[in-house]
Structure formats: C-alpha cells, structure tokens
Amino acid sequence: MNHAIRADKFLLDADRTTWHDETLWFVREKRDRAVYAVPEFQELRELASQIKDHTLSRLDLYLQEFEAAAQANGVHVHWAADAAEHNAIILDLIRQQGATRIVKSKSMLTEECHLNPYLIQHGIEVVDTDLGERIIQFREEAPSHIVLPAIHLKKEDVGDTFHLHLGTEKGESDPQLLTEAARQHLRAKFLAGQVAISGVNFAVAETGGVVVCTNEGNADLGVNLAAVHIACMGIEKLIPRLTDLGVFTRLLARSATGQPVTTYTSHFTKPAAGKEMHIVIVDNGRTQQLGRPDFRASLKCIRCGACMNTCPVYRRSGGHSYDFTVPGPIGAILSPNIDMKKHRSLPFASTLCGSCTDVCPVKIDIHTQLYKWRQVLGEAGEIPASKKWSMKFMGRLLASARVYGLSGQFARQALRLLPHGLTHAASFNAWAVARELPEPPKQSFREWYQQQPKSVPQPQTPQVTV
Numbered sequence: 498m499n500h501a502i503r504a505d506k507f508l509l510d511a512d513r514t515t516w517h518d519e520t521l522w523f524v525r526e527k528r529d530r531a532v533y534a535v536p537e538f539q540e541l542r543e544l545a546s547q548i549k550d551h552t553l554s555r556l557d558l559y560l561q562e563f564e565a566a567a568q569a570n571g572v573h574v575h576w577a578a579d580a581a582e583h584n585a586i587i588l589d590l591i592r593q594q595g596a597t598r599i600v601k602s603k604s605m606l607t608e609e610c611h612l613n614p615y616l617i618q619h620g621i622e623v624v625d626t627d628l629g630e631r632i633i634q635f636r637e638e639a640p641s642h643i644v645l646p647a648i649h650l651k652k653e654d655v656g657d658t659f660h661l662h663l664g665t666e667k668g669e670s671d672p673q674l675l676t677e678a679a680r681q682h683l684r685a686k687f688l689a690g691q692v693a694i695s696g697v698n699f700a701v702a703e704t705g706g707v708v709v710c711t712n713e714g715n716a717d718l719g720v721n722l723a724a725v726h727i728a729c730m731g732i733e734k735l736i737p738r739l740t741d742l743g744v745f746t747r748l749l750a751r752s753a754t755g756q757p758v759t760t761y762t763s764h765f766t767k768p769a770a771g772k773e774m775h776i777v778i779v780d781n782g783r784t785q786q787l788g789r790p791d792f793r794a795s796l797k798c799i800r801c802g803a804c805m806n807t808c809p810v811y812r813r814s815g816g817h818s819y820d821f822t823v824p825g826p827i828g829a830i831l832s833p834n835i836d837m838k839k840h841r842s843l844p845f846a847s848t849l850c851g852s853c854t855d856v857c858p859v860k861i862d863i864h865t866q867l868y869k870w871r872q873v874l875g876e877a878g879e880i881p882a883s884k885k886w887s888m889k890f891m892g893r894l895l896a897s898a899r900v901y902g903l904s905g906q907f908a909r910q911a912l913r914l915l916p917h918g919l920t921h922a923a924s925f926n927a928w929a930v931a932r933e934l935p936e937p938p939k940q941s942f943r944e945w946y947q948q949q950p951k952s953v954p955q956p957q958t959p960q961v962t963v
C-alpha cells in the first residue's frame with residue numbers, strides 16, 4: 498500500500514484532518530514566534546549545521562573518542578550493527594539482571610528497532626513513561642509524530658483509552674484529570690522498574706556523556722529509580738565538545754514546540770554508586786546513508802519535528818500514512834535508504850515547496866533530497882509503470898509547442914463536452930476527486946496573444962520646452 502492510499506484513509510474523517518492540520522500549524526506558529534525572539538537564530542542554524550557536517554566527516558574518530566571517554570567513566574559501551582543486534586543486546590542485559598520490568602522514556606531508535614514487541618515477546622513488561630507514548634502503547638499504535646507521538650488523537654480518544662485501561666470515568670475527557678490518572682498509574686510503574694531504557698538526544702565525544710531532553714522528567718525519574726540504565730543511540734547523535742551542546746539546545750526546543758528550552762535537559766555521564774550504566778550505539782543503515790553523498794546530510798537531523806509541523810502533506814495525511822518510524826519530509830528521505838522498494842512512494846509525498854528546508858534548525862536541504870530520491874528511484878526502476886509512462890508522455894508533449902497547443906485545444910473541448918461524472922471520475926482523474934475543475938477558457942493565452950496587434954506602441958518622449 499502506498500502513501501497516497503494510506504492518506505486517503507486519514508482523509509475520510511474530514512473534521513479530524515482539519516483539526517490535525519490546524520493543530521500542527523499552531524505549533525509551527527509557536528515555533529516562528531520563538532525563533533523571531535532570538536536575533537542570532539540564523540547564525541545558530543549555520544553553526545549547528547557546520548558542527549554536524551564536521552562531526553559526520555570524522556564520525557569514526559569521534560565514535561572512538563566517545564567510547565574511550567564513556568568507558569573511562571565506568572560506562573559499558575555496546576555496538577549494534579542493526580536492529581536485531583540492538584534488541585538482542587538489550588534483552589541480554591535485562592536477563593543478566595534477572596529483571597522482568599522495564600520503564601522506557603521516549604526513544605525513536607527503539608521504535609525503529611521494534612524493541613517493545615521484541616521484549617514483550619520474551620516475557621518482559623515494557624512501560625513507556627512518556628505520556629503520549631503510553632497512550633499509543635495502550636492503543637497498540639505506532640507514534641504518528643516524533644515529538645508529539647499521539648498528536649493524531651483528540652482528548653476524547655484519550656478519555657476512551659484511559660477508561661478502558663486505567664478505569665477513569667466513561668466520557669471523561671478533561672486533560673487535567675486524565676493526566677493525573679496517568680501520573681498515578683505511571684508512579685507505581687516507575688517504583689517497580691528494574692531497568693530504565695532511555696533514548697539519547699546528544700552524545701558528547703569529549704566527555705563520554707549522553708544528554709536526554711524531555712518535558713516530563715520521565716527519563717530522570719526512571720533512571721534514578723532503577724538499578725540499571727541503558728541508553729540507546731544512533732551513531733549520528735554525536736557532537737564533539739560539551740561547549741557545542743548549547744548551540745543545539747537553543748535550537749531544538751524552539752524548533753520543536755516553540756519553547757525556549759526543554760523542561761529537562763539531563764546529562765548522564767556515569768553510573769551512580771552501586772548502579773550500572775550501558776550505552777548501545779547503533780548503526781542500522783546509517784553508515785549506508787553516510788556513504789550516499791546526496792543524502793548524508795539527512796544524518797544531521799536532531800529530530801525536532803519542525804519539518805513535519807510545516808509540511809502541508811504531513812499535516813493533511815497524518816503520520817501513520819508514512820508507515821515508517823520517522824514520518825514527514827525527513828522520514829521520506831531516511832526511509833528509502835532502509836528499504837527502497839517498501840518506501841518508494843514517500844519521496845513523492847511532497848509538494849517540494851521547500852518549507853521543510855526553511856525551518857530545519859540544522860539546515861538540511863530536505864526538499865532537494867526528496868527530489869534527488871525521485872531520480873534515484875526512477876533509475877532503479879522503482880517507479881510505478883503508470884507514472885513512468887505518463888511522465889514520458891508528458892515529456893514528449895511539453896517538448897513540442899505545436900503538440901502542446903493542440904492538446905490544450907483538445908482538453909478544453911473535452912472538458913466542455915464530456916459529462917461531469919467522466920471528467921471527475923476517480924479512476925480517470927485523481928486530482929479532481931476533492932476539487933472542482935475550473936471552467937475551460939474559450940481560448941488559450943497563446944491564441945489570445947496571437948490575435949493582439951503585432952506592433953507594440955512606443956512610449957512617448959515628453960516634450961521639454963526651454
């Protein structure tokens with residue numbers, strides 16, 4: 498099933514689509530206000546972009562520096578080539594502790610590796626402690642946004658879910674009451690957690706420490722209560738020095754939600770006395786993307802979600818329509834690298850308007866990369882035959898002024914004479930499914946232009962009398 502078909506399902510509920518669109522646009526506007534309040538924001542973007550470019554160009558060296566510094570801090574470092582290795586390492590660590598109960602803060606990497614189902618299948622209780630993540634975990638859904646995982650749900654949906662799983666009153670949808678119910682429920686899970694798993698926003702090569710940004714403080718609570726902390730990070734999370742961190746923390750929250758900074762920016766550098774800390778460093782296709790010069794800049798992503806909030810296609814098709822852990826414009830660049838065949842429709846889920854590129858805090862040329870993926874997919878034969886042949890046909894038609902003029906005449910006549918049901922039939926004209934075609938004009942601009950007088954009147958020079 499391709500993106501357009503999945504988006505069609507989302508669009509069936511017109512009210513929800515409009516609400517989703519407006520809610521994310523509200524976040525985008527908040528981002529704009531936060532950005533305009535920082536006069537040096539563009540300089541920060543440029544600096545962040547250069548730091549990430551530099552780090553990616555020496556990633557092997559920085560990874561080794563990070564590993565050595567982390568080990569010197571008493572942290573165990575593990576390397577995973579892919580999702581299967583990542584999951585096996587974590588299960589092994591949990592079993593070594595004899596643990597059966599895990600608390601986990603938000604980590605898109607563990608979503609990417611499908612860690613939850615893997616651990617549950619092996620008899621481990623996994624509790625997502627981020628509120629949005631817990632809601633979708635109850636509903637057995639995937640996150641639809643990387644920062645706002647349950648943004649596709651209304652408060653009434655959350656009320657129904659909590660009634661089912663937490664026993665709140667039927668029909669209760671007051672956000673304050675629902676949040677309090679989740680708080681009480683999660684507090685017990687935090688206290689029972691034996692191992693805490695967290696994601697990583699930034700890993701500092703110089704110190705060997707990792708930085709986790711949350712708004713709920715759930716990562717801190719989980720890590721401080723459990724005997725073991727396992728932090729999972731992709732290889733691209735590195736920054737060279739601790740002094741670089743401020744550049745990114747100033748950009749991240751402003752771009753994500755319009756906040757000046759995330760509520761909690763927590764540094765985990767070494768295990769507390771009597772406890773263990775592990776870091777699992779994961780590749781899972783990232784070195785392959787690093788080896789693609791046209792797409793390596795996508796590894797600069799700091800997962801702020803701004804490109805999703807601004808994207809007109811994402812806002813009106815919903816995160817689940819991408820069927821990939823990271824949806825939206827950046828997901829449409831990352832996903833074909835993982836599985837070109839499965840995700841071949843995603844680079845086409847864009848108007849190429851460039852709004853994603855404009856808001857990206859690390860200056861990734863997102864829309865250019867989307868356009869490049871289309872070419873790569875074309876060359877790899879991963880474009881549907883109907884699209885390939887229609888593009889060839891259009892190429893011929895647009896290459897000849899005469900053929901173009903004749904086809905325009907034909908189309909105007911056809912639109913005038915054919916019945917509405919035929920010109921707007923879904924199988925024949927998908928564009929017109931949700932739109933009315935304009936009245937065909939009597940003549941084209943070209944025909945009108947040819948009828949105009951050929952001589953162009955010269956501007957008159959004003960007479961000057963001295």
Ligand code: SF4
Nearest residue numbers: 798799801802804857
């Ligand atoms: S590509 Fe840029 S805008 Fe999109 S999530 Fe990543 S950092 Fe944010």
